[in-house]
Amino acid sequence: MISKKIEDAFNKQLNAELYAGYLYFAIGAWFEGKNLEGFAAWMKAQVFEELSHAMRFYNHILERGGKIELMAIDKPEVAWKTPLEAFRAAYEHEQKVTGMINDLVDLAREERDNAALIGILHWFVAEQIEEEEQTLKAVQKIEMLGSDKQALYILNQEFATRPLIATAAILNPAATPGE
Helix, strand or coil: CCCCHHHHHHHHHHHHHHHHHHHHHHHHEEEEEECCHHHHHHHHHHHHHHHHHHHHHHHHHCCCCCCCCCCCCCCCCCCCCCHHHHHHHHHHHHHHHHHHHHHHHHHHHCCCCHHHHHHHHHHHHHHHHHHHHHHHHHHHHHHHCCCCCHHHHHHHHHHHHCCCCCHHHHHHHHHHHCC
């Protein structure tokens, strides 16, 4: 059985993961409006990844006899000055999420909830390392380009190759290959 404290905290994190997807939708839409479809595709792939993260919390709550409480999703920013600023926003958001996951780890330890700690949060700690790394690398690549628009175009094409996760993986994230 899941404690009320963990249930509440996991419901808040489920909302935060949905917000992250919403933020990446907004950034992707902004890129689409700038005809940077490769960067938009990268962000769309991130949307699906965030939805699979939300489903991990959703499933964990239900599997432990808890109740799902869906909350309003905050409106994200919708415009950035440059592609670099947009990717920096993504990186900063991932750093924020890492802090949130770390707080959940502390709570699970406090509550002596090993099912939360080992069953889901252990995976998220490792996942956040990957999330921060990939967004930081994107920021660093764009920073290297400076004002070279041709190089930005080439990087945009490279980012278009990021694969999307299958819909089935969103509904059952525990079955996602490689995770």
